[in-house]
Amino acid sequence: MDKAIVRLGTVLLAGFVVVALALGYWQVAAAPGLVDGPYNPRLLAEAARTERGRILDRTSKVLVDNAPAGQGSKRVYALPAAVHVTGYFSPRYGAAGLEQRFDDYLSGARAPSLVDRVRDRLLHERRRGSDLVLTLDARVQAVAAEALGERRGAIVALDPRSGAVLALASAPGFDPNTLDQDWSALQRSEGDPFFNRALQATYTPGSTFKIVTATAAVDLGLVDLDQPFACSKPVAIDLLQVDCRNNAHVPNLTFQQAFAWSSNRTFALAGLALGFPGPMNRWLTDEPPEPYPWKTRGIAASAARLEEYAGRFGFGRSLPFDLPVSISRLKTQPEWTADLLGQTAFGQGQLAETPLQAALSAAAIANGGRLPAPYLVAEARGPDGTVQRLHEPGEDALEQVMSPATAARLQAFMVESVERGYAGKAALVGVQVAGKTGTAEVGAGRTPHAWFVGYAPADKPVVAVAAILEHQGSGSDFAAPAAREVLAAALRR
Amino acid sequence: MSDRASWGWRWRELLLLGFPCAMLLLGWLSIDLARTGAPDPALWTRWLVFVGLVLGTHGWLAWRYPSADQGLLPIGAALTALSLVVVERLVPALADRQLAWLALALGAMVLALSLLPSIRWLHPWQYTWALAGLGLVGLTFVAGVDPNGSGARLWLGFGDALFQPSEALKLLLVLFFASYLDDKRELLAWGGPRWGRLRTPPLPYLAPLLVMLALCLGVVILQRDLGAALLYFCLFLALLYVASGRASYVALGLGGLLLGGALMERLFDHVRVRVAMWLDPWSDAAGRGYQVIQALVAFASGGVLGSGLTYGYPGYIPAVHTDFVIAAIGEELGLIGSLGTVALYMLWLHRGLAIALTRRSSFSTLLAVGLTSAISLQALVILGGTLRLIPLTGITLPFVSYGGSSLLVNFLMLGLLLAVSAERPVDRHG
Numbered sequence: 001m002d003k004a005i006v007r008l009g010t011v012l013l014a015g016f017v018v019v020a021l022a023l024g025y026w027q028v029a030a031a032p033g034l035v036d037g038p039y040n041p042r043l044l045a046e047a048a049r050t051e052r053g054r055i056l057d058r059t060s061k062v063l064v065d066n067a068p069a070g071q072g073s074k075r076v077y078a079l080p081a082a083v084h085v086t087g088y089f090s091p092r093y094g095a096a097g098l099e100q101r102f103d104d105y106l107s108g109a110r111a112p113s114l115v116d117r118v119r120d121r122l123l124h125e126r127r128r129g130s131d132l133v134l135t136l137d138a139r140v141q142a143v144a145a146e147a148l149g150e151r152r153g154a155i156v157a158l159d160p161r162s163g164a165v166l167a168l169a170s171a172p173g174f175d176p177n178t179l180d181q182d183w184s185a186l187q188r189s190e191g192d193p194f195f196n197r198a199l200q201a202t203y204t205p206g207s208t209f210k211i212v213t214a215t216a217a218v219d220l221g222l223v224d225l226d227q228p229f230a231c232s233k234p235v236a237i238d239l240l241q242v243d244c245r246n247n248a249h250v251p252n253l254t255f256q257q258a259f260a261w262s263s264n265r266t267f268a269l270a271g272l273a274l275g276f277p278g279p280m281n282r283w284l285t286d287e288p289p290e291p292y293p294w295k296t297r298g299i300a301a302s303a304a305r306l307e308e309y310a311g312r313f314g315f316g317r318s319l320p321f322d323l324p325v326s327i328s329r330l331k332t333q334p335e336w337t338a339d340l341l342g343q344t345a346f347g348q349g350q351l352a353e354t355p356l357q358a359a360l361s362a363a364a365i366a367n368g369g370r371l372p373a374p375y376l377v378a379e380a381r382g383p384d385g386t387v388q389r390l391h392e393p394g395e396d397a398l399e400q401v402m403s404p405a406t407a408a409r410l411q412a413f414m415v416e417s418v419e420r421g422y423a424g425k426a427a428l429v430g431v432q433v434a435g436k437t438g439t440a441e442v443g444a445g446r447t448p449h450a451w452f453v454g455y456a457p458a459d460k461p462v463v464a465v466a467a468i469l470e471h472q473g474s475g476s477d478f479a480a481p482a483a484r485e486v487l488a489a490a491l492r493r
Numbered sequence: 494m495s496d497r498a499s500w501g502w503r504w505r506e507l508l509l510l511g512f513p514c515a516m517l518l519l520g521w522l523s524i525d526l527a528r529t530g531a532p533d534p535a536l537w538t539r540w541l542v543f544v545g546l547v548l549g550t551h552g553w554l555a556w557r558y559p560s561a562d563q564g565l566l567p568i569g570a571a572l573t574a575l576s577l578v579v580v581e582r583l584v585p586a587l588a589d590r591q592l593a594w595l596a597l598a599l600g601a602m603v604l605a606l607s608l609l610p611s612i613r614w615l616h617p618w619q620y621t622w623a624l625a626g627l628g629l630v631g632l633t634f635v636a637g638v639d640p641n642g643s644g645a646r647l648w649l650g651f652g653d654a655l656f657q658p659s660e661a662l663k664l665l666l667v668l669f670f671a672s673y674l675d676d677k678r679e680l681l682a683w684g685g686p687r688w689g690r691l692r693t694p695p696l697p698y699l700a701p702l703l704v705m706l707a708l709c710l711g712v713v714i715l716q717r718d719l720g721a722a723l724l725y726f727c728l729f730l731a732l733l734y735v736a737s738g739r740a741s742y743v744a745l746g747l748g749g750l751l752l753g754g755a756l757m758e759r760l761f762d763h764v765r766v767r768v769a770m771w772l773d774p775w776s777d778a779a780g781r782g783y784q785v786i787q788a789l790v791a792f793a794s795g796g797v798l799g800s801g802l803t804y805g806y807p808g809y810i811p812a813v814h815t816d817f818v819i820a821a822i823g824e825e826l827g828l829i830g831s832l833g834t835v836a837l838y839m840l841w842l843h844r845g846l847a848i849a850l851t852r853r854s855s856f857s858t859l860l861a862v863g864l865t866s867a868i869s870l871q872a873l874v875i876l877g878g879t880l881r882l883i884p885l886t887g888i889t890l891p892f893v894s895y896g897g898s899s900l901l902v903n904f905l906m907l908g909l910l911l912a913v914s915a916e917r918p919v920d921r922h923g
Contacts, residue, residue: 001858002850004735009846012866015873016839020832022880026792027828034793039778039786042794042806 044091048072053106053129055086055098057138058164058378064099075099079138080175081145084196085168085323085376088176093183096194098132098377101323105130105380128383135164135378143489144169147482153449153469154197154355157486160363160455160464163372163391166490168356170197199325202352203468206438206475207262208453209347211361214259214413216309217270219406222278228254229285231263240339242268242346246422255281259413260421262437264346271345272338275301294338303336306345312401313361314371319398321356322376328357348441358466362453364399365414365434366461369407371398415458423452425480428488432458435483437475447471452479456487463490503555509567510551513574514544520578520802527803542592543577550599554911558606562914564844569907572837572892573900579821580895582802583814587895594897601901602908612857612913619672623705626665629658630712637716647718657898659713659721660889663871664902664909666709666725667732667863673702674736675856681737694733694742702729717763720816720878720888724871726750731866736859771884784811788820788879792831799827814895816887819879834893838872841865848914857913864910868903 026034034040049072055064057079064086066073075089087097095103103109108129144155148171157167174186174193186193195201217223232251234243247253247261258266266284269292273280276293283292294302307330310316315328331340331350343349356374364371375391382388402410414434417423423435435454442448450472455464467483518540525532547570554561573595581588609615629649637646640655648655674681677698685695696703706729713721730746757764766781774782774789787810794805807813807821814821823831845865849858868891878885889899 001735001738001855004738005846005849005858005862008731008735008862008866009842012842012869012873013839015877016835016842016869018882019873019876019880020835022877022882023792023823023828023831023835026789026880027795027823027831028797030789031793031796034790037790039775040790040794041809042790045806 047107048091050107050127050129052089053108053131053380053383055106055132055134057134057136057141058166059137060133061138063134063136063138075176077176079141080177081169081173082136082138082141083173083176084170084198085134085136085141086176088179090179092180097196097323098134102132102377102380105132108383130380130382130388132377133379133381134376135159135162135166136168136376137166137490137493140167140486140489140493141169143167144486145171145173147467147485148469151469151472152191152197153467153472154201155465155467155482155486156198156355156359157463157465157490158359158363158372158374160366160372160461163363163374164378165374165376166463167486168198168376170195170199170201196323197468198355199321199323200354202326202328202354203449203451203470204348204440204442205351205353205358206347206440206449206451207264208358208361208436208438208451208466208475209344209351209353210259210262210267211365211410211414211436211453212310212313212315213267213271213274213306213345214255215313215365215402215406215410216274216305217255217280218409219309219402220274220278220305222274222276222280223255223270224279224281225255225409227279227281228252228257229266229281231258231265231284231286233286235265235269237268237272237342238337238339240268240342242342255284256413256416257421258284259436260417260423262417262422267346268342271306271341272299272302274305275299275303299336299338299341303341306330306341309401312371312399313364314357314398315353319356319360319374321374325356326354328353347438355466355468358451358453358468359464362414362434362436362455362466363464364401365407365410366455366464367407368404369400369402371401373398411458414454418454422474422476423454423480425476426452426454426484426487428456428484428491431456431491433484433487434458434461435480437480439474439476442471447473450478451475452483454483454487456491462493463487465490501559503551503559503563506551506554506563506566507548509564510547510570513567513570514540514547516571517543517574517577520574521581523802524578524582527801539589539592543574543595546596546599550603553603558911558915560915561911562844562848564840565907565911565914568837568841568844569892569904572834575822575834575837576818576893576895576900578802579818579893580814582825583807583821584895587814590897591895591900594900597897598901598904602904605905606908606912609912612860612909612916613854615668615860616672616675616856619669619676622665622672623669623709626658626662626669627705627708627712630662630709630716633658633716647716655897657896659716659718660896660898660902662709662713662721663724663728663867664906666728667860667867667906669705670702670729670732671856671859671863674732675859677702678736678855681733681742682739693745694737694739714757718887719764719767720874720886723750723874723886724867724888727870727874728863728867731870732859732863735862767884767886771881774881784817785881785885787811788817789881791820791824792880795824795827795831797828799823799825799830801825812887815889816875816894817879818890818894819876822893835872835876838869838891842869845869845910848910851914851918853913853916853918857916861910861913864906864913867906 063079065076067076087099089095089099106129108127144167154170158165172191172193230252231244234241242265244265247263269284272294273283318327319325329352340349377390380388411434418427418433418435423437426433426435433456438451440449450469452475453466455461465483465486467479469478472478521536580591638648638650639646648657680698685693710722730743734743758768770782774785778786802825805824807824810817810820849861871891875888875890877883889896891903
């Protein structure tokens with residue numbers, strides 16, 4: 001019997017060894033896949049047990065806080081107007097905005113120090129996340145949201161010297177405090193309140209894009225700024241008729257006046273002339289020497305130059321930012337045609353631009369020609385008080401878009417535009433404002449989008465702004481006054 | 494173990510009992526500290542009750558069974574301490590109940606050992622054991638209750654207390670198999686008719702045994718207690734093999750098991766679901782595969798060190814404090830805890846078979862083998878099921894799962910094994 005007992009023992013022992021190996025497999029080897037898999041309810045439960053970090057504005061005013069609710073706590077959003085920045089954090093519907101993108105910090109998963117992580121593991125104290133300190137200014141944000149009101153659109157304000165975003169408003173919005181109750185209604189509601197228009201929507205920029213065309217023309221030294229030219233008759237570019245309607249009351253004008261009065265014909269021709277030796281004034285007039293050079297030598301050189309300058313401003317590439325940003329683009333079709341290039345040069349065509357990009361374009365002028373890197377989250381403050389700076393202001397300017405001299409010239413254009421041109425309603429008492437309006441045609445029979453981009457004070461800029469109101473009408477009448485409120489609020493800081 | 498003469502007191506057992514006592518105190522303390530930040534005032538009293546029970550049993554053994562094996566009680570006590578920690582963690586309301594069951598179980602063990610004239614005395618009552626077990630399980634058909642809504646009426650209610658007859662049947666079957674096989678050992682070893690190279694058992698001599706086994710299996714299968722059925726059958730094969738020494742019988746038996754399993758899979762929906770959820774629980778992750786998957790996720794979440802007591806989420810697993818208790822251990826105490834639990838069963842296997850290998854009467858040997866393998870096989874059936882090594886069949890993890898009748902029967906088995914080990918070794922073959 002003894003032999004049989006030993007054999008039985010061996011078999012049973014082998015059974016336990018297999019069990020031990022299986023334990024090792026499930027607890028170690030196969031563990032990562034199961035833990036991160038879709039069938040693990042622990043992740044949410046763990047999140048509910050964590051005390052999430054707060055979100056503060058630049059003056060340490062609390063934007064997002066926690067309040068006790070049931071066994072755990074819930075998020076309280078003190079400034080629903082900033083919902084597209086803060087996003088939301090819902091156990092039922094997940095997270096969005098900074099709540100999602102900076103979850104590592106807010107949830108404490110990225111504890112500032114190794115000691116903290118070890119202590120977490122051993123002592124199981126209620127995990128506390130880091131607070132995020134934003135560059136946002138709650139007051140400016142509130143003013144921006146109010147300026148939009150019930151209208152669809154977006155306003156972005158930033159400090160042109162550092163790229164620090166002061167306000168980022170998108171309308172319609174929603175109240176993240178009541179998200180769980182409102183969810184299905186919001187899903188159905190018109191205007192897609194979850195959509196962050198300030199970063200994700202791409203609009204036809206209209207005349208605000210003339211900043212890019214003008215920058216190229218001036219920076220390349222292709223235009224004689226002192227010599228006026230006549231602009232009273234339409235010009236045909238292929239099948240396209242471009243007129244002088246905008247500047248009808250100033251038929252004889254300088255390039256600066258053409259900018260301030262937003263002359264479409266001037267800018268269509270300027271765009272087409274970018275690839276040829278200047279001065280281009282001779283082709284901007286009513287009676288140019290026949291034929292236009294691009295008719296015989298093509299548009300490739302001009303298109304390349306416009307693309308180059310638009311690219312320097314940020315078109316065609318993804319901008320580094322703390323929240324996802326859509327790419328602004330010049331066109332959708334692969335090849336340039338003369339009429340498309342002409343339309344693009346005055347801000348129509350197939351252009352599509354995010355409000356953030358528009359604000360950055362103004363900021364580049366304000367910042368002496370350097371495109372600042374935009375950012376929103378300044379620092380993370382750990383529960384133990386350690387501060388981790390996430391951005392150094394102005395440390396990584398993206399690009400020298402133009403020479404400082406060109407920037408100074410463009411600034412004069414934009415000041416003229418506010419002081420004498422179409423952007424007059426953006427003017428502030430006692431402060432010189434630089435700006436450019438746009439009225440973006442969005443199809444026959446539809447009210448155009450109203451645009452304004454600009455900055456203030458012109459001589460020592462501290463805030464640049466872009467405002468867009470969808471289907472409201474002219475930039476002068478709708479966008480400029482809205483942007484003015486935001487500029488004023490930012491200057492009161 | 495025959496170190497009675499040299500020591501005089503069961504020092505080794507006493508020393509080993511320190512581990513379960515310390516384990517329980519540490520476990521309960523850390524639970525209280527995690528929950529409220531301070532130990533519950535009743536904690537010390539409850540702990541002292543456990544220490545008193547264990548040391549009382551130890552003292553009684555030193556008096557009446559000084560030469561009995563000194564490893565078994567510490568193993569049983571360690572598994573029970575683990576059980577008390579886990580029950581306190583998972584269902585605090587049941588912890589005192591489990592402690593009361595422990596008192597009852599140790600009391601019953603001491604009482605049974607006091608009344609038992611000798612191991613040999615158990616031998617002639619073989620059919621009584623079998624019929625008693627059958628009768629108890631049969632009672633569940635008329636008076637069974639289903640306290641947790643599992644769909645199986647496996648319990649008998651006595652007022653507030655519940656008793657699971659299939660647990661008692663486990664012990665009674667060990668007694669029956671051991672005594673019956675001891676009688677027919679010579680005949681079985683000689684073997685029955687030969688079919689080519691395969692020798693089948695001498696069926697006429699096995700008939701009463703097979704009839705009893707079939708009855709027991711039939712009854713528990715009708716009760717949907719598949720885990721018990723699997724355990725009984727494997728227990729039978731283990732003892733048949735040790736009694737006969739013939740591996741061919743085991744092969745036949747395992748063939749029969751697979752055939753029977755395949756047949757049941759065809760016939761019964763609940764068996765088909767078990768097999769399907771074993772092969773691919775993810776095909777119905779939110780439904781019938783939920784329990785299996787949540788157990789695996791719990792193991793995975795535990796990792797090597799575990800989340801720490803009260804810091805995991807074993808509550809997501811249905812029936813976690815009974816059949817799936819190892820998943821809770823794996824999650825909160827980590828691989829260290831789950832492997833430690835398995836190690837305790839390995840120690841049990843080692844002690845039990847060491848007792849069986851000490852030369853005594855063949856009945857005592859078979860009894861020791863039966864008692865040892867019953868616990869080991871039961872642990873393997875539920876651990877294998879939880880870990881997806883075999884289809885899941887619900888059964889308690891011996892000593893660890895919450896459950897009074899289970900604890901009671903397991904300590905009776907532990908007591909019998911102690912009694913066997915206390916027998917004076919004899920030279921079996923003259």
